[in-house]
Amino acid sequence: MYTWIRPLLFQLDPETAHHLTLASLSVVPGAARWLARPVQPSPRLRQRLWHLDFPHPLGLAAGLDKDGVAIPAWAGCGFAFAEVGTVTPRPQPGNPRPRLFRLPADGALINRMGFNNRGGAALRQRLLKLPARPCWIGVNLGKNKDTPNAQAADDYAQLVRTLADVADYLVINVSSPNTPGLRDLQAQSELLPLVRRVLAERSAVAGPSARPQPPVLVKLAPDLADDDLTELAASLLQAGVDGFIATNTTLARPRLQSAHAGEAGGLSGRPLRARATAVVRQLYQVTRGRVPIIGCGGVFSAADAYEKICAGANLVQIYTALIYRGPQVVSEIVRGLDDLLARDGWPSLQSAVGSQAQA
Numbered sequence: 001m002y003t004w005i006r007p008l009l010f011q012l013d014p015e016t017a018h019h020l021t022l023a024s025l026s027v028v029p030g031a032a033r034w035l036a037r038p039v040q041p042s043p044r045l046r047q048r049l050w051h052l053d054f055p056h057p058l059g060l061a062a063g064l065d066k067d068g069v070a071i072p073a074w075a076g077c078g079f080a081f082a083e084v085g086t087v088t089p090r091p092q093p094g095n096p097r098p099r100l101f102r103l104p105a106d107g108a109l110i111n112r113m114g115f116n117n118r119g120g121a122a123l124r125q126r127l128l129k130l131p132a133r134p135c136w137i138g139v140n141l142g143k144n145k146d147t148p149n150a151q152a153a154d155d156y157a158q159l160v161r162t163l164a165d166v167a168d169y170l171v172i173n174v175s176s177p178n179t180p181g182l183r184d185l186q187a188q189s190e191l192l193p194l195v196r197r198v199l200a201e202r203s204a205v206a207g208p209s210a211r212p213q214p215p216v217l218v219k220l221a222p223d224l225a226d227d228d229l230t231e232l233a234a235s236l237l238q239a240g241v242d243g244f245i246a247t248n249t250t251l252a253r254p255r256l257q258s259a260h261a262g263e264a265g266g267l268s269g270r271p272l273r274a275r276a277t278a279v280v281r282q283l284y285q286v287t288r289g290r291v292p293i294i295g296c297g298g299v300f301s302a303a304d305a306y307e308k309i310c311a312g313a314n315l316v317q318i319y320t321a322l323i324y325r326g327p328q329v330v331s332e333i334v335r336g337l338d339d340l341l342a343r344d345g346w347p348s349l350q351s352a353v354g355s356q357a358q359a
């Protein structure tokens with residue numbers, strides 16, 4: 001079905017196509033089931049991570065549904081989890097358009113959206129209105145553009161207070177390239193106090209309640225130097241983070257062919273795959289399975305997802321592949337992954353995690 005719809009959507013400016021699709025899926029979430037193929041994950045793919053049971057490892061990456069308007073549709077596509085956001089404390093319009101570009105010859109996108117979103121309070125209301133949890137929901141947190149880095153921790157802390165009780169996991173996003181100065185927060189001297197503040201705020205919000213606290217993950221850029229990454233991961237682990245997402249989009253421009261290759265912003269999709277996998281592998285060498293890693297970047301097929309898992313990822317997310325391949329890519333990856341695990345004799349997905357992570 002998507003093979004008919006894609007040429008029509010690709011006639012439109014990418015952001016118009018994006019809004020049209022999102023609006024349609026928010027009004028008619030059942031359309032996702034019609035576009036996708038049913039996902040019947042084998043027991044081999046099941047994992048319990050933190051306090052959550054995942055029927056399979058594939059989720060929707062942050063940024064596609066920043067305001068959480070189409071969550072039932074993501075479950076309908078077959079995703080086991082969907083990450084909404086990046087959300088900022090106050091609503092903000094993002095950067096001027098055009099700010100999203102297709103690079104079809106490269107299987108890539110470049111975006112400089114700049115965290116356009118309706119703010120934390122609106123997202124909270126939307127998540128509260130969901131009749132049920134159709135899949136696990138991660139909430140990706142960012143700071144407002146006009147909040148100076150010196151006060152960034154206040155923005156993240158405020159978002160934790162607003163959203164911790166409606167999120168299944170939280171993500172500290174300090175790796176988007178389109179908010180000036182945001183990536184400076186990845187410096188250890190900046191990030192450690194920020195993470196400690198978020199963790200403290202989460203415990204304060206949860207109090208003595210019986211509900212488990214949402215795990216807090218940190219999403220990292222693929223553009224960190226290897227030494228910095230190792231040092232950062234070790235100290236974040238010690239500070240008590242519950243996991244990592246690797247990676248966000250890249251500022252690198254490796255051998256691109258498409259007309260928009262020179263646009264400013266973050267590059268996602270196929271050209272990011274190898275570097276994102278290398279970051280997963282490096283993180284796994286530090287963490288050794290003590291906390292889960294979500295692998296993200298250039299996953300278009302079951303083989304790509306398997307590569308991330310063998311490098312050390314427990315879960316895998318996609319964004320760009322959904323634009324190019326449509327919702328049926330979800331069932332294709334989930335089914336193909338099970339075949340690959342069976343081919344290589346792994347009794348469970350978990351047993352394959354990190355199997356190719358040796359230094």
Ligand SMILES: Cc1cc2nc3c(=O)[nH]c(=O)nc-3n(C[C@H](O)[C@H](O)[C@H](O)COP(=O)(O)O)c2cc1C
Nearest residue numbers: 061062063086111247248268269297298318319320
């Ligand atoms: C248009 C667009 C917007 C994005 N917005 C966000 C965002 O708001 N927050 C975030 O953490 N990542 C954002 N991302 C990054 C994705 O979550 C993901 O890390 C990246 O695209 C790599 O995965 P992919 O190659 O499967 O697309 C965005 C990506 C795209 C293409």
